[in-house]
Amino acid sequence: MGALAFAALADEIPARPEFGILDRAALFPLPFxxxxxxxxxxxxxxxxxxxxxxxxxxxVPAEDVASAYSEEWxxxxxxxxxxxxxxxxxxxxxxxxxxxxxxxxxxxxxxxxEIRKTIFxxxxxxxxxxxxxxxxxxxxxxxxxxxxxxxxxxxDTFERAGFTGGWTPAVVVxxxxxxxxxxxxxxxxxxxxxxxxxxxxxxxxxxxxxRVPASRNLARMxxxxxxxxxxxxxxxxxxxxx
Amino acid sequence: xxxxxxxRSPKVExxxxxxxxxxxxRALRFVxxxxxxxxxxxxxxxxxxxxxxxxxxxxxxxxxxxxxTDRNAVLVYLNRATRRFAVIADEGVHRAVGxxxxxxxxxxxxxxxxxxxxxxxxxxxxxxxxxxxxxKFPRD
Numbered sequence: 001m002g003a004l005a006f007a008a009l010a011d012e013i014p015a016r017p018e019f020g021i022l023d024r025a026a027l028f029p030l031p032f033x034x035x036x037x038x039x040x041x042x043x044x045x046x047x048x049x050x051x052x053x054x055x056x057x058x059x060v061p062a063e064d065v066a067s068a069y070s071e072e073w074x075x076x077x078x079x080x081x082x083x084x085x086x087x088x089x090x091x092x093x094x095x096x097x098x099x100x101x102x103x104x105x106x107x108x109x110x111x112x113x114e115i116r117k118t119i120f121x122x123x124x125x126x127x128x129x130x131x132x133x134x135x136x137x138x139x140x141x142x143x144x145x146x147x148x149x150x151x152x153x154x155x156d157t158f159e160r161a162g163f164t165g166g167w168t169p170a171v172v173v174x175x176x177x178x179x180x181x182x183x184x185x186x187x188x189x190x191x192x193x194x195x196x197x198x199x200x201x202x203x204x205x206x207x208x209x210x211r212v213p214a215s216r217n218l219a220r221m222x223x224x225x226x227x228x229x230x231x232x233x234x235x236x237x238x239x240x241x242x
Numbered sequence: 243x244x245x246x247x248x249x250r251s252p253k254v255e256x257x258x259x260x261x262x263x264x265x266x267x268r269a270l271r272f273v274x275x276x277x278x279x280x281x282x283x284x285x286x287x288x289x290x291x292x293x294x295x296x297x298x299x300x301x302x303x304x305x306x307x308x309x310x311t312d313r314n315a316v317l318v319y320l321n322r323a324t325r326r327f328a329v330i331a332d333e334g335v336h337r338a339v340g341x342x343x344x345x346x347x348x349x350x351x352x353x354x355x356x357x358x359x360x361x362x363x364x365x366x367x368x369x370x371x372x373x374x375x376x377x378k379f380p381r382d
Contacts, residue, residue, distance in 0.1 A: 199288045201287075202285045203282065203305070204283040205282050217288075236339075236340075238345055239298075239348070240327055241327070242353075242356050
């Protein structure tokens, strides 16, 4: 982000709300908002670690918002290095989590990327934005070892506020696509094999007749693909139709 | 136009005949009794096959029909799904009868397939080929 744009953003940053959530994009329904505020407040009282949530819209990337708000809001935190700002840009569908130096070891960049990929994005892409927010917050609490997570108090708080649908995030859309492709491929292969079996070849000799197994037919087909059709070198023959 | 298929008991893989021999088997046994030549018949229902001659050639090799002493084996191949057929003869037979013989045979076979049950048509073809083989390659 350019220095001028960052400066402009910094100028706009209001004081941190009392309970830590600035929901400009209105992603939290009121019951969930209250529940989240309750959870953030309890966590700070228990651990002196300040978690804040900012939701915005517009063109400013979530990463820049998280960085700017973290810089500004940690000035009033009880322990400035132990802060987390969770920023979401609703228009761009972006999640960013900025941690203070004190919490960086427990919530490193790799873990944040995993939260974004496995929890936030699947729910967000499924249109369940408030669910994406709640699941992300609870996962952050779990990863930093919050007592509210280990004793399931955060989960209970949100469930009392009406959170439903379980705590397992949706399957990533890309993976589902691959599964469907595999299923269709398997079906196509099964239909192909069935058709080969239905050919029903019968071979007659002076000694008797027998049905040719489908496996032999398949082997002949593979042989044809690999080696092509043999040529009639010295014999003769004719083909026709009726 | 083909007649409806006659009912027979199903067979497991094997060579012996327990019931009344089919027309095709009767014809093949006639050939085996009268000639040193070998005739085989292969019937398929492969709706995706495009080249009956190619298939017949592969079958000819697959069943080892090039290994007869006098190179006098003949394979009759019929695909009932695509309504096409092929007749392949090894060099010994072909040298004895010439291509015109096969062309005439194909024309008769085609007409017989349209006029009677496919088994009867194949039997007629095999009897015809068998008669020729008996003259050219008699069994002593």
